[in-house]
Amino acid sequence: MKRKRDDSDAATSSSTGGVSESLGDEFDVFLNFRGPDTRLNFTDHLYHSLDGAGIRVFLDDAEIRKGEKIGGELLRAINNSRIYVPIFSRDYASSAWCLRELVHMVECLRRSTDKAILPIFFNVDPYDVKLGTGLYIDALKKHEDRFSYDELRRWKEALTEVASIKGWHCKDIGQGELIKLVTNEVLRKLSRGVGVVPDHLIGIDDHVQAVMDLLGKDSLDVRFVVIHGMSGIGKTTLAKVVFNQIASQFQGCSFLSDVCEFSQLGKIVKLQNRLLSEILKSQSIKVQDTDSGINMIRGRCRHKKVLIVLDNLDKRDQLAKLAEKCDWFGSGSRIIVTTRDISFLKIYKNNVSMHPKAYQFYEMGEMHDSLAIRLFSRYAFESDTPPLEYDKITREIVKITGGLPLALVVIGSSLCNESEEGWDDVLTKLKKMPHKEVQDILKGTCSQGVHQTS
Incomplete structure (x- = not known):
């Protein structure tokens, strides 16, 4: 201007x-x-x-x-x-x-x-x-x-x-x-620092290094890396940290959040438009429908080394409309996918289930107890460890939530500066709630904006 x-x-x-x-x-x-x-x-x-x-x-x-x-x-x-x-x-x-x-x-x-x-x-x-x-x-x-x-x-x-x-x-x-x-x-x-990450990152370094190894920095092939695991485990946060660290090495970058939600709302064209605009650094891109979007992506990106994150996929057609094949992108390109369930990525030959050769998979597991306590304490007490009088109840909450980072952040934040009665009330409710129900509630919390640790 x-x-x-x-x-x-x-x-x-x-x-x-x-x-x-x-x-x-x-x-x-x-x-x-x-x-x-x-x-x-x-x-x-x-x-x-x-x-x-x-x-x-x-x-x-x-x-x-x-x-x-x-x-x-x-x-x-x-x-x-x-x-x-x-x-x-x-x-x-x-x-x-x-x-x-x-x-x-x-x-x-x-x-x-x-x-x-x-x-x-x-x-x-x-x-x-x-x-x-x-x-x-x-x-x-x-x-x-x-x-x-x-x-x-x-x-x-x-x-x-x-x-x-x-x-x-x-x-x-x-x-x-x-x-x-x-x-x-x-x-x-x-292109640096596109993905915003939480202030308190605990236990992320080993995950980042593992994904970096799968990405293969110096390899000239086009590679897909799929980060998978249960809801609230930290897949999106991990993808953002990796994205921020390596974005400067690519000619074009795009981080597409909540692909599943956009798909359900019939807005894949909007994601295609955003992907092209961010990679080509142009605001004049106008995709009319999904077919033209596919043609534009594979036509305009095939000679560019790009980094794309497709966050929260749950259907094959979502991938097919955004980044289906290696030859859509230039050599050295990397596509990172986060998903709860990898079954939709399987292909079948002679009734045998397998995954495309270009795909690398990384499964995120639950946090170790010591790291989970530290993360919870950061949000509940603004400290790395709980006060002595809250040590027992902290460990009970960590055990009930299964060490899910999102659960620890949400519950810890809600209990910060809360009275003892408030802590006891939360613990009582959690004990009555099956582990799966805790996850379902957290999914709803994610959709309302606390999705950076999902």
Whole structure:
């Protein structure tokens, strides 16, 4: 999204609420550049490349400002963007606005772990930006009469810090190829951390390693890994953790939650549309029906290395409409499926049940008692162990629930800061409830939003 404003516009955005209050939330990338140097060439081409890939871009024309403070819409855009792309050109340091923006980007980077700066050196060397030559030093000297010593110092520190970050130099590469590299790197960084996981993850590491082994990082084949086990055991959480760790290694990624529920509601087309939009990074994908969706998936993804998670499948046709065959995807692709029951994945030859060769299976079992107590305690007591007076009742609850992570989280959360009478009441009800009934209740809880540990 481009933003070109004059002083009156700036004043309006900083003094009123409404739409501009939330504009920063719309952006993935903030482009920082000196307009006369690159606005009508390199920066314009880069903007359209990023925008065409479905990336939300704030492209700001700093040359039209007359004020001396960053505020309003611009401040929010910087604060809320995930990736900053400063384009260092020969006259970049002559723009006080560029330098102010750069300082604020560096400050945001220092305060956050999920932001990044990707510098581009356009007809300059990193050594110039680090103030190793007179190019930027002379430009900064011209600001001495207008700006304080402290502000000039912050500008110099920001330039030196950002110039030390690995970026791109356009000296030995064509602009088209450079723009392609930048766009791909932005897509790679934005693909990280797609799946949100619970705050307290107990006993997940061994499961993650086992699934990683089945995925086979360096194998060029297309592989399906099926995570299966009873409801509430932690299949979705495991899939999210694995997805977050390896998403950056793929050209396109998609995590489709609750496929079974969408299927029951007749919304598989919606999932096909989402899968294509996320993998191709395009909002213009419009699937009309399931057949056209199948054709688009196998036609548009067959040369891409993709990572897809299909969460909570229970029928073969759900898989058939989203990721049925290996040749739908490029070499090295991985499809992770979570399901309670793997029987629908079997194929039959001469009345003998078997699974396709491309499939790897991982069954999740119940948590060990020590880990289950620790998980329950995190939610019930905000501690790794229960208080001595609650040790016995904690162990009884863990035993009754069978060590199911979802049960431990839901029940532990409900008992946090509860009276002794409340604990006794819950335990009494659980004792009267068969194990299967506990699971059925938890399935209902999942559908209402507590599904991250299912």
